[in-house]
Amino acid sequence: MPVPLTKESDVDVLVIGAGPAGLMCAQGLTRAGVNVRIIDKRPGQVAAGQADGIQPRTIEVLQSYGLAERLLREANQMHMAAFYEPSPQGGIHRTGRAPDVNAPTARYPFEVTLHQGGIESIFVDCLRSLGKEIERPAIPDSIDVSNDPVVLKDPHAHAVKVVVKHLDTPQGRGDTEVIRAKYVVGADGAHSWVRKEMGIAMEGEQTDYVWGVVDMIPDTDFPDIRNRCAIHSENGSCMIVPREGDVVRLYIQLTDADVRNVTTGRVDMEKFSAEKLLEVAKKSFYPYHIKAAGPVHWWTIYIIGQRVAARFSSHERVFIAGDACHTHSPKAGQGMNASMNDTHNLIWKLTHVLRGWADMLLLKTYELERRKYAQDLIAFDRKFAALFSGKPKSADNPDGVDQEEFLAAFRTFGAFTSGIGVHYARTIITDPTHQSSAANLVVGQRVLPHAVVRAADARPFEVQDLLPADTRFKVVVFTGDIADAGQRERVNVFAGKLDREGGFMRKRKEAYDVLAVCKTRKEDVNYTDVPAVLRPHWSKVVLDDVDVTGKIGGGIYETYGVGPEGAVVVVRPDGYVGVVTPLEDVGSLERYFEGFDAKS
Amino acid sequence: MPVPLTKESDVDVLVIGAGPAGLMCAQGLTRAGVNVRIIDKRPGQVAAGQADGIQPRTIEVLQSYGLAERLLREANQMHMAAFYEPSPQGGIHRTGRAPDVNAPTARYPFEVTLHQGGIESIFVDCLRSLGKEIERPAIPDSIDVSNDPVVLKDPHAHAVKVVVKHLDTPQGRGDTEVIRAKYVVGADGAHSWVRKEMGIAMEGEQTDYVWGVVDMIPDTDFPDIRNRCAIHSENGSCMIVPREGDVVRLYIQLTDADVRNVTTGRVDMEKFSAEKLLEVAKKSFYPYHIKAAGPVHWWTIYIIGQRVAARFSSHERVFIAGDACHTHSPKAGQGMNASMNDTHNLIWKLTHVLRGWADMLLLKTYELERRKYAQDLIAFDRKFAALFSGKPKSADNPDGVDQEEFLAAFRTFGAFTSGIGVHYARTIITDPTHQSSAANLVVGQRVLPHAVVRAADARPFEVQDLLPADTRFKVVVFTGDIADAGQRERVNVFAGKLDREGGFMRKRKEAYDVLAVCKTRKEDVNYTDVPAVLRPHWSKVVLDDVDVTGKIGGGIYETYGVGPEGAVVVVRPDGYVGVVTPLEDVGSLERYFEGFDAKS
Structure with missing residues (x-):
């Protein structure tokens, strides 16, 4: 051999x-x-x-x-x-503060x-x-x-x-x-x-914007040093991003004269140093002082592409x-x-x-x-970088960036900068046909965070935590009021169809997890009333109700746009809504899962 | 040698x-x-x-x-x-549910x-x-x-x-x-x-109450198996304490016949087993069924002393x-x-x-x-054990424990069972003389939890987390509105006195931590306005204000009973309030710390 x-x-x-x-x-x-x-x-x-x-x-x-x-x-x-712009008295002054994250549904609003x-x-x-x-x-x-x-x-x-x-x-x-x-x-x-x-x-191209970045612990009297800060000064723009411990990152706008080799026109790292970056920043911060307290942790310059x-x-x-x-x-x-x-x-x-x-x-x-x-x-x-890298509007520069325009952009783009605006279009894994059954749980968007109360022990949970990224599809069944006999009968019929011989739940049980969300008061509910197929464990039944303090939970049906008649929402393993159907329409669920099921 | x-x-x-x-x-x-x-x-x-x-x-x-x-x-x-008592139809039925913890100020209400x-x-x-x-x-x-x-x-x-x-x-x-x-x-x-x-x-004595305890994963249709449950049945009392995972602990009341040796009158462990304990419990749970799913994890019997x-x-x-x-x-x-x-x-x-x-x-x-x-x-x-171990009141047993009486006791003793009612009396380390300066922050009780917002970055914090058990006394200075020039002047005067040569803060700097709580809006505050001696680090200034979502924080002055003029609250290293004074009365602070200072 x-x-x-x-x-x-x-x-x-x-x-x-x-x-x-x-x-x-x-x-x-x-x-x-x-x-x-x-x-x-x-x-x-x-x-x-x-x-x-x-x-x-x-x-x-x-x-x-x-x-x-x-x-x-x-x-x-x-x-x-916080936002700073040129002050009539020279230097910069604060024009306002606003929440860093503009996304009302963010679970972590920062x-x-x-x-x-x-x-x-x-x-x-x-x-x-x-x-x-x-x-x-x-x-x-x-x-x-x-x-x-x-x-x-x-x-x-x-x-x-x-x-x-x-x-x-x-x-x-x-x-x-x-x-x-x-x-x-x-x-x-x-x-x-x-x-x-x-x-x-x-596809796409480089821009002309050149910026420097420096990480350091600052020595400063600037009162917004621990906020994300957009500074437009006559000397150029600057952004503050506070980091762990006492470290602060400064993004510093540079000019061609600062960075480019006169002969070749290329950015010349040799021309630069952390000290030079801080010199530029110091001018933008005036009348506040800023310097590094101790050595600079890291620095670089880059061209936006x-x-x-x-x-x-x-x-x-x-x-x-x-x-x-x-x-x-x-x-x-x-x-x-x-x-x-x-x-x-x-x-x-x-x-x-x-x-x-x-x-x-x-x-x-x-x-x-x-x-x-x-x-x-x-x-x-493209829009954000242009606004941020532009010169501030002034009498001398009437075409410059208007502070109002910048703030409006900051707010408008909140869904983007927060990452929660992601909306996947219709494909085999996103079917919005019956969107109206859960009108506000938009197919293709991530499941909205919301507090629920567990039926068996009244413990509050964030519903996202009950839908972890464990590779399983989550079949979330909004049962309506399970203490109501008529509604319970509807739920029983649904459970029977879901559990039918040859149905998707029987075919690959390991690919699905089930969560029941009941519109029933925690004082009245018996979690044992939920059909067994919708309750693989006692922990899998939750309520649209406040917790014992009255401060957490309640209103998930309303927030999600689900009526008292209930609905079924399939959440993809990555936390995005895949399909929504009425309780009666198990056929739609079957078709959804058949759409990408392995041919065997 | x-x-x-x-x-x-x-x-x-x-x-x-x-x-x-x-x-x-x-x-x-x-x-x-x-x-x-x-x-x-x-x-x-x-x-x-x-x-x-x-x-x-x-x-x-x-x-x-x-x-x-x-x-x-x-x-x-x-x-x-949850509370169960004998049902007119035989067996037990639920008479109600109530929050397990009856303590409105509990940070962890469970x-x-x-x-x-x-x-x-x-x-x-x-x-x-x-x-x-x-x-x-x-x-x-x-x-x-x-x-x-x-x-x-x-x-x-x-x-x-x-x-x-x-x-x-x-x-x-x-x-x-x-x-x-x-x-x-x-x-x-x-x-x-x-x-x-x-x-x-x-000092004190044993009671006659004998109880059994068993830890197990139950197989049951009892709908309150994951709640703390007090069951009064004609067969004796039982308490459920759900534990981690699927484990449940049952406390089971035993009779003398169950446990005592006829000859000696002493409790006889030999007479007992987990199976016998569960047999007793089964009768108390009727018409619900309960048994151990798998082996019992642990069991014992004990006499209350x-x-x-x-x-x-x-x-x-x-x-x-x-x-x-x-x-x-x-x-x-x-x-x-x-x-x-x-x-x-x-x-x-x-x-x-x-x-x-x-x-x-x-x-x-x-x-x-x-x-x-x-x-x-x-x-x-003594009161609780007697109520819990007593027979339920009924036609046959008119002197028995009334369900209403039991529930009332459960609520009344909330401060005790939650542990937050602890109130240390006046000693050298608890001086209530100037209690009115922070009327609701009771000297001798633990600092009430409350959310605040950090001045430098608008991040919300639980104030208890800013007063950790790090062996230092916490000098919490309620500055009033630091953006107000007149109030700022009062705070400056106070800071000067606190920092005087020979004062307690200078004598043992390492024994004290300082936190400033300002009644100033997060949009307006400059944390740099707080005198340096009250601000050993940028993180040490917090606000009586809501966070950027408007959902967390605000109202700490009102909750603590502090007026806009401010106050000083000394929190002991164990989190209990030691002394409260007006901003002007640095002398009271000096005397408090001198009361137990090492003679050198």
Whole structure:
């Protein structure tokens, strides 16, 4: 037998890149029990800098994986935004403050900030607790997708061959490994190797806006140093993003004269230093003083680019995610959020296909949903960056940015900057036909957070916490008043149909979780009145009622637009509403699930 | 030189017993940097059973040490109580439900239940993270307190000699160690060896009430199995205490015929088994069925004893705490709570004396405060146990317990069963002279929980979380409206006096933390307007205002009974109000702290 020159192995999913998109992907798949590996070219985690804040919706997503508690403990929270503009007396003055998040339905009505290493650690520790380590440093050397149509059609075929070099092996040399993967996720950043290998073009272009960023502990008398702050000064714009502990990040607008090489016209990092950045900032802060108390933690300069990949996958075998498929301005705090939400969208789809539950066409919805979102994001970002980088309006500059216009944009774009405005269009997994049965629980949007009270013990819960990202579809049954005999009979009929021989619930019981929401008072309810098929455990019955203090819960039927006659709402494993039907229409549910069920 | 036969060592505090009282004590002292050791005779932690629920006030105390988060994650919560009595149709029926906790100011308006091993693990892991291990198994062999008055007067003298046998040494034999301690805490349970050695008597007596306890996962159609439930049946009383996961604890009233040996009249454990207990319970539950789904986790029978130790210390050198100084009925859920709160009261007092900050007379307040509480508790417990163990009132039994009477008692004693009614009387550390300056923040009671908004970043906080159990006194300065020039001038004058040369704040800066509470809108405030001495960090200024959502905070001045002119409230390191004064009366503050300051 010939001695193999390289190790060969099979894997279900290979994730390339251990930034926020790749880490999110790896933890979700590992948690789901998928055979996954994750490689990264960096020898260790990022220690400081990079990355932006985490939006309200992203906190909800992290919470759905049980990861928000630590984030909220370690991160800074931004609740308030403050706005400064040129003062008639010279320097700047505050024109107002406003909530940093403009999203009335946000469960977490604030953004959080934490250095990228802190965020990555949450994922790395989670992976470790699940027995999974990142393989690093390791770089992919080649990638080939099978061109055999039979192979490509078989969801369980190892259709992608990736050659990987492990750079830090015990032997001290670059061991080569051939990995045959069923699916590959390229989460390898803005300069994505995977994207280039797949020949996917980036559409869009660089802007002329050049900004500097500096992280430091400030020494200042500026009273809004712990708020997110937009400063328009005659000297240029500046944004403050307070971070964990006493650290503050400043985004500082630079001019061509500041940064460009006179001869080549290119941005010249050599021309710059943290000290020079702070010199620019100092002028913008006048009459307040600001300087670094101690050494600067991290700094960089960058040019805003706004681009989206032409495709997000190759044959639904190789996917790209995160910065690999979209880049935009950091100040709107979108980058890391869009990245983590890309793979959050992909995790359950890959899992369902790999488990043999779903047809491969489910995977097409990844690009449909996330590329549309990325395009909307870029369109928003163009407007926001232009407003933010523009000179303030004044007598000398009548075409400048009006403060009112800026504030209006800040408010209007709240749904975007909070991340909760995401609305996936109609596809096989989003069917708005019977939207009116739960008028305000919009199909394609995330489930609105709302407090409910558990029937068996009157304990209040956030309903989102009862719908975790555990890869199962949640069949949420609004039963109406279960203490009412007539309504109970309707619910019994529904339960009988749901549980029928050959129905979807019987076919793949493990793919569904059931939650009953009763419009019954906690003092009167017997949770035992809910039919057993809608109550797999005593904890699975909750009420539209306030808790014993009268302060938490109540009104979920009204908030969701569900009438006393009840309704059924299917929540996708990623927390987005998939389909809504009346209690009577079990047929619609059957058709929804048949639409992407694996052909067997 | 002769070879020493036993090891000898010095320690500041020796804690004997690693149950809830001892563990609370050890973690608090370790956290404070005190040189402490803790020994226990058991080779390992309790695995199941024992211990009761944790009251709302105890959760607040655990939170003040940063330990509540894990407790709340792992424990069950009891929000609702349900009441059953004999039904005219035979068997039992529900007469009503009511909130389990009757304490409007409770921050956590529920009780939690977790097996004792789970609770001890929280402390053990906390101690481990602080580098401290319990020494076990180890038993004390002798204890001697010096009778030299000079030694006893010196707070830093090693006045107590304890000989300890370590039972599980590497050599496999019982190594003996002589430990010379400055102070000893005997937290060694109801049969306390320390108490007996100190010759301290228990006052009070056993009752005739005999009860059985069984922990199990039930199989039942009883609709209140996850609520705290008081069942009065013709067959005897029963209480349900739902626990973590699906486990339920039943307390089952037993008759003399059930348990006593006919000849000796003594309780005979041999006569009993878990099966027999469940047989008794089954009759009380009729017409509902109940049985154990799988093996019983733990069971026991006990006689209610209600006793308090005559003294809680010997020369303020040896203290007893927890079950060592009070025993009572478990059903009111007091035992573990009183125990942990005993040592919570003692931790900071020992710490201040050991640091040379406070005079030894501070230690006398431990017995003054905690023995009075134990006596009140026993008085309450007598009434509650009698009501609960009595036969229900009926035509045949006109002298029986009336359901209305029971419910009234349940409500009346809410302050007790929640633990938040604790009110320490006037002593050197509780001075109610100027109570009217903060009329509702009662001197001797715990600081009322209330939400505030941080001035620098509009982030909401629970004010109790800004007053952690870090051994420092908290000087909470209600500044009034700091944006008002006149009021700001008054605050400046106060700050000047507080910061005067030779004042208490200058003398021991490390013993005090300062928090400013301004009655100023978050949109208007500049936290930089608060004088520097009242603002040791940007995070130390909070507002009487709602947060950006308008849902959290606001009204703390009104709730606390503080007028717009402001006030000063000193919060003891254990979270109880020590003294209240007007802004002008810095003299009262000086006198308060001088009252127990170490004479130097």
